[in-house]
Amino acid sequence: MEFKKQQKVDPVNRKAEKQDDIPEYSPMDPPDAYAPPSIEEIPYEALPNFLQNLINEHKTIQMALDEFEGVLGHLQESGFKSDKGVDKSLRKFFNFLDDQIVSHHQKEEKNLFPLLHQRLIEQGEHSSGGGETPITAIDMMEDDHIKLMQLAAVTFNLLGLAVRLPDLRSRAITLDAGLEQGKTLVELLRLHMFREDTLVFPLAVKHLSIKELDEMG
Numbered sequence: 001m002e003f004k005k006q007q008k009v010d011p012v013n014r015k016a017e018k019q020d021d022i023p024e025y026s027p028m029d030p031p032d033a034y035a036p037p038s039i040e041e042i043p044y045e046a047l048p049n050f051l052q053n054l055i056n057e058h059k060t061i062q063m064a065l066d067e068f069e070g071v072l073g074h075l076q077e078s079g080f081k082s083d084k085g086v087d088k089s090l091r092k093f094f095n096f097l098d099d100q101i102v103s104h105h106q107k108e109e110k111n112l113f114p115l116l117h118q119r120l121i122e123q124g125e126h127s128s129g130g131g132e133t134p135i136t137a138i139d140m141m142e143d144d145h146i147k148l149m150q151l152a153a154v155t156f157n158l159l160g161l162a163v164r165l166p167d168l169r170s171r172a173i174t175l176d177a178g179l180e181q182g183k184t185l186v187e188l189l190r191l192h193m194f195r196e197d198t199l200v201f202p203l204a205v206k207h208l209s210i211k212e213l214d215e216m217g
Helices: 011-017 049-078 084-122 137-162 168-207 210-216
Strands: none
Touching: 049 084, 049 168, 049 210, 084 137, 084 168, 084 210, 137 168
């Protein structure tokens, strides 16, 4: 990734001189978060086993997110009442997060991210980020992992606190905050997996050998 070189021309004429194949975005009309850069799509069947397994785990995580999102919607409509089913569903999701999602992230961080980050730097597919340390797509993915765990902890604590508060107004405020954090968690994790499927994994196929990817598995 390279930032565009600053053009020393009249701003009025810049639009006419820009290359037609480079999209420009207005701050009032940013690109869709689910519209990745132009990277050649690789069919699932053509991916190495290690990347296929990561995608399979994404699908399992997506199903857990769908269920968790349904519980959040139920809580928003009914509030915290004596509902063992809701409590069981919340515990199920956060246990799944501890057991499966954390393990999934560690697998990426330990096996895939370090070598791919190195290759992206070697190939010049990075930005300076305003400093001396090169920044790649891997840095963004690792930042997402941290943010996701922080959001999960905040959501878990707020929802756990809400059910214990005796004051109904305080309970409602805390529950609302927990639901908001939970929804943000769901959307960020979905977007994160989408970016890995459509950006990071194709980059891995482009810059890593089949042997290297097989050894990761």
